[in-house]
Amino acid sequence: MKRRLTRRVMVGDVPIGGGAPVAVQSMTNTRTSDVEATVAQINSLALAGAEIVRVSVPTIEDSFALREIISRSPVPVVADVHFSHRIALSAIRVGVAKLRINPGNITKPVYVAEIAEAAASKGIPIRIGVNAGSLPKDLLVKYGRPTPEAMLEAAERELELLDKVNFDNIVVSLKSSDAYTTIEANRLFSAKYDYPLHLGVTEAGVDTEGIVESSVGIGTLLAEGIGDTIRVSLAGDPVRELPVAYRILSSLGLRERGPRVVVCPSCARAKIDVESIAKQISDMVKGVKKPLRIAIMGCIVNGPGEAKDADIGVAGGEKTSAIFQKGKVILQVRNENLLSVLKSEIKKLIDEADA
Ligand code: SF4
Incomplete structure (x- = not known):
């Protein structure tokens, strides 16, 4: 299968894009401030094949807990930060391998610039994680609903902000809870840019619904050569996401595991x-x-x-x-x-x- 060639970004020691094998990610659902529970879940995820694990960081205390989590994690840890640039800066300081921010939730250019400067000083990438459920309000007004075009514009705005401070160590994701919108948004983006894409269908659902939405969304894009890293989202124990992710990759001949x-x-x-x-x-x-x-x-x-x-x-x-x-x-x-x-x-x- 011919894959679209993107730029190479490193998340810790895991390459994303630039012809690297499609990396498999997952995300913890423990309270991040509960270091023991979070490390235990990261270990289980890594054992099941997660090569990168994302951790949500809703409070400043969670960002402090990250330091120990990172030191004990067998795989690179990504901080998922919404709303607060202070938390994002703190997560960068304690050594995360990548930062995910949502363009709809950290909107002030000056804050985005500060985050980019901090990430550049540590040499870590930023994922612009566009989510159809949290698009900037004016884009919802302009497009009427979270269309693929609105999602593309949200990503482009953030790219412009990062470009102004010469930051290009970037991964992009455009996720919706329905596979079709996710597919269209990623097609639009990949036709214009060569930043590596993280694929996923967000809030996909429990069991069958989640597996089908993710498989259709992620699988269709991968079959078109689009996508450099994936996360299957299933409600409940995230360890169940990994066999699904690897099965999607193996059914397309992209990766085999087990x-x-x-x-x-x-x-x-x-x-x-x-x-x-x-x-x-x-x-x-x-x-x-x-x-x-x-x-x-x-x-x-x-x-x-x-x-x-x-x-x-x-x-x-x-x-x-x-x-x-x-x-x-x-x-x-x-x-x-x-x-x-x-x-x-x-x-x-x-x-x-x-x-
Ligand atoms: S392999 Fe034999 S038993 Fe299985 S579905 Fe085919 S015909 Fe039926």
Whole structure:
């Protein structure tokens, strides 16, 4: 897939844009002043694959807590600051790797300039995080509602302010709670600018709604070559965002992380309990980082063909089922032993990968 070439920005040691792999981010939902809870959540997010973690900093006390959080975090920490330039300056002082500000919420040019100067002195980037829900009021009046054009103009205003103080270490995001507006706003922006884009559909929802909105919004843009870093937003435990983010990337061939279990939907031809086997295999490989494609197919009609590209796969049969590796049958196993044999063959592949 041809990706749009953007400028390279560094968030700590993680490159964004300029041809770097699409970086995966998430965000804590703990109280930031609760250092223990926040560090614990950052660790869980990093373990699940977050390469950058954003932390909201609503009070000056939260910005003070950041110092210890940053020193204990295994990944770069980004401060998310609204309304107060004082808090933004404090977050920069204590050493965040990037600052996210919202053009609708810190509006005075003099404050934006101060923030940019402080960020420049520390060599850290700023993300201009446009959110359709908090656009500058005059833009809402001008456009009537938070249109993609209004979002673009909000970003452009902030770019102009930063340009006046010669600050160009910038990432931009244009997020809406609906995928379509998000897609259009990012298309408009990327047609005009080469700043790296952080993609996400904000307030996407809980579970299915959130996963679908994010996948459509982020996936469509990535498929067009747009986007340098992503965050899937799901209400609740943010650790659930990471498998979705990696699955979006893997479905477009952009990144692989961990095994992917390909499962047939099952039908009247199924000779084995596809769902139960798939669930148990998925549980078994949770936490494994090595990319591995595992296919669970209910019968031999489509099974062997579908399983051909898999590192390992199974195609159910009447009494015995075939286990394939890279398209070749390596074992015929009685169905009552299938799960245990399949598990041990997968374990061998994981161990080989780790060796
Ligand atoms: S692989 Fe076999 S069981 Fe699974 S959906 Fe296809 S035909 Fe049905």
